[in-house]
Amino acid sequence: MYLPKFTLESPRSIEEAVSLLGSGEQTKLLSGGTDLFPRMKYKLCSPGVLISLKGLPSFPPQIDEERKLIIDANISLTAITLSPEILEKAPLLALAAQKVATREIRNMGTLGGNICQETRCLYLNQTHTFQFTEPCLKRGGKECYFAPKGKKCWATFMSDIAPTLFCLNASVIVAGLDGEQQIKIEEIYTNDSLKPLSLKPDQIITKIIVPKTQSPSGNGFAKFTVRKTIEFAIVNVGVFLETEKDLKTCKKARIAVGAVSEGPQRALEAEDWLAGKSLSKENINKVSQKAASSLKIIPHHGYSKKYLTECLKIQSKQALNDAVEGLADQSNRGR
Amino acid sequence: MSELDYVGKRILRKDGPDKVTGKAIYTVDIQLKGQLVGRILRSPHAHARILDIDISLALEVPGVKAVITGKDTLGIKHGFVETPRYPADQYPLAMDKVRFIGEEVAAVAATDVYAADKALSLIKVTYESLPAVFDPEEAMIPGAPEIHPSHPKVKEDLVNIGGKTASGWGDVEAGFQEADYVREDRFESHLRTHGFLEPHATVASFEADGKLNVWTSSQGPFIKRAKLAKTLGLPQSSVRVKKAYVGGAFGGKIDLYTHEFCAALLSMKTSRPVEIIATREEIFTAYRHGQPMIVTVKTGVKKDGTIVAQEFKTINNSGGYRGSGVVVIFLVWGFAMAPYRIPNMKYKGYSVYTNNPIRSPQRGHGAPQMRFAVESQLDMIAAELGISPIDIRLKNARVSGEMLPNGDNVHNCGLKDCVLDIAKHTDFTAKFGISRTEKQGRYRKGIGIGVSAYFGGSLIYPNSSSVIVKMNDDGSVSLLTGSLDIGQGSETILCQIVAEELKIPIEEVQVFAADTETTPVDIGVWISGNAYVTGNAAREAAGDVRRKLMTIAAEELNADIENLIFQNKRVYISGQPERSLSYEELVALSIQKHRGDSVIGNGHWRTMRDEPFHPSLATTKGRWTENYAFDAQTAEVEVDTETGNVRLLKAVTAHDCGFPINPLQVEGQIDGQVSMALGHAFMEEIMMEKGRTLNPSWLDYRMPSICNIADSEHIDVITERYQVGKPYRTKEVGEGYVSAILAAIANAIYNAVGVRLFSTPFTPEKILKGLEKIK
Known part of the structure; x- marks a missing residue:
């Protein structure tokens, strides 16, 4: 397998990158390349021009005067796991970054790239030289191999990190020909497998902003895979719990799930139910059940819906328990 | 001494x-002056007639030096087996029909891969699509699309039979009558692949003096020389196959592959060296994998666990050509009869053509499939009779000097010692005896055992x-x-x-x-x-x-x-x-x-001093080998009853390999086989849908990673010795230990949670389903 031929641009500023990006249809942003290059090798896209983000000014994670955490979108996933600022202000993000792929891929892959990755499907993510030669919906054709009668694409969005940004109530700064704007993380996703991101062709995510939290909080992240390494998730769950001072009563829960649908999903029903309740074993079991039964689940990568529902329940419980355990540790340390 | x-x-x-x-120089490292890149055009149809191939546009692509199709070949067929009963059945490039998605239809040599691929895309093949069939049991039923005519010597009302093995001795019916307990079960083994890290690769260079030099990733140069010479119409003396390091093979690089033929023919056409390196995706989608198999086994035993009769029916899914299908249905008979005494036995195995890619040997070549079935069923029988898994195995295990039904002598046989030693080493009886009602909580442990026997060095060309x-x-x-x-x-x-x-x-x-x-x-x-x-x-x-x-x-x-x-x-x-x-x-x-x-x-x-030929694949008559290796393996597993995930915590292998020429290498072989079996048991699976592979990458075909590898211990049961100046009879260590451990894992899962699995792989989904049933 080899890359198709392309031209590489290396802008030195965001403005230059945006103007290059807006100048042609056949352009794509190159950050770590861990999602893009395999897709190019599979001929799922053949951009004539790649705009590398490597030459842009970069900055380490910062905590501003409002105690917000500001992260460069180009930060590598490895750097996320090592940043003292992130470990202090958004440990959930580090938990998820640590679970992505392998160390080699984390060294290359970036935060911006991870949350902007394309949706995946077994039928889609391979070359189509003699297998699946009729293009599917996502390749511009008329049919879906996964659900032949449907007129909908069922590719799933596999990011491990995006759900945790949902939990953290994060926003992104987007630069484009019209200037910069800040948008909520939820808004960059369309829940459409064909085009999972709402960003315009000239837009680049430059920063990720995590607001400060008042209450004591607990974090949990569960990623279920067969091999415990390199794979995309069967299902992943992020949990962020804000508690009362007792560290045992849930003030607000944010639970987000990935890998089982067209975009990350918040388990809103489950979150509402848990708010104000004690974080008891019984309640955690109940809220996990609620999360599993209330969310959209697409069978993917050979896993059935029934099985994924079961997995989601167990992984939600795992993530919630981890969050509660973290709170208990804080309590024991007298914080 | x-x-x-x-x-x-x-x-x-x-x-x-x-x-x-x-x-180390591997085939892909060989770069000769003027070397061209070869690429292969493959069929998008599972079954179709080729009406026309137009290569004119492809030849016009700058950099393209040659395009070949079936018409450029001599039309000489080849096959894994080439015997009077099973003549070669595959053209090196398709001539009239294609019989699986990915079958090779044409090849191109060009100065670079971009030109070669461009040329491939411009070859216009007109096909007449034909009905296809993928499941072997469907393919056997009269009325199924005919892939090849059924073997003329198989007189049953079946179609698409590439070959049949039938064997037996004693009187099974009388045996079942005499038995105190009889049960019949069906086991299915799924499709896996070898997973060698070095892809298939060949460099062929046809020299001005008429010599064809070939470097190819293989399992031995002589069979490659013979088959290349035959299909290219060259004297064997004009073909020289040379050494390059090989990055693993596991049975997947034995006989002739089309890319080898194409590299050679393209080099002959262009008078330039040609390399063809298969992409990993091609290997996953169009190359030969192992043998999925259906094994039905009916066993009759006395109250004390003594086997009195056993009847087997096996069906393999051989793909579009015979491949090693007619070998595996013969071999599994051997893997059934070698470890235990079976007074009355009846065996029939069918190799069935389907519109899937061709199958080849894969480490163990049928042994894991057969041992999984027999050893799982033996545990079920033991439980029914209230006998321990150890005792039932000791009761039936062969001993030194026993003659096998085919006339082979097992010579020194350490099977009983393997079972006894492993039982003691693992404290098997105590661990196995913990009742499931005592096993509470999310994670539950279990232990299981399996045994196996494997032969070495049977006669196949060059013999x-x-x-x-x-x-x-x-x-x-x-x-x-x-x-x-x-x-x-x-x-x-x-x-x-x-x-x-x-x-x-x-x-x-x-x-x-x-x-x-x-x-x-x-x-x-x-x-x-x-x-x-x-x-x-x-x-x-x-x-x-x-x-x-x-x-x-x-x-x-x-x-x-x-x-x-x-x-x-x-x-x-x-x-x-x-x-x-x-x-x-x-x-x-x-x-x-x-x-x-x-x-x-x-x-x-030579393995057999005085047997002129390999035993009959159809009747099993004829002797096989002088050396049978024996082993017992235990698996200790932990089942997560919430997720259904199973972990192999510890594997122990007690092995009679004769004597270890190099103990370090023997241990390496055992550890490698345990980890390969672990992949077989839990995660590796070629997912196919109508002849197409859904997971043609290392990402989605899940081989075990370092995070999954189990603790592996070894117990030597030395039954032979080496003396300077005297012949020795050491036994094999490279294949046998992928088998018993698979059955041991299945038995350990049952011991842990009471879920009996009748098909591989043992996925969390199957475990959860099983747990739900017994709730």
């Missing part, structure tokens, strides 16, 4: 330094090995062998044997290997025969040299041959070490006094 200095020692691999320093050992003027030794080291360590053990016979430091044995022109013929590194067949040939060759050195030394030292001692490149008279001659001196003396004899030894070996 002198003490052993090299054989039986933990000697490091000869090829290790080359590999870890990156010096024998010869080895040459030459003394050099400086007293060092050159070893010439046709054997190819594919990562299993063959060169190292051959050196150990030569070093032992000649008492020469192993560093002073240089190996020249696997070149059809300069090294003697070799049986090939499959069918688990290298250590036994080529090893004995090397021993004979070194022995020949030893005798010559001894004769000269006796003359010069004026001593009796019986009194001569070989040590560290010298020969001396027993008790008089000062009266000695170095090998260097002996070689010089031989040349001076024996009319130039520079001391060259040769040796040869």
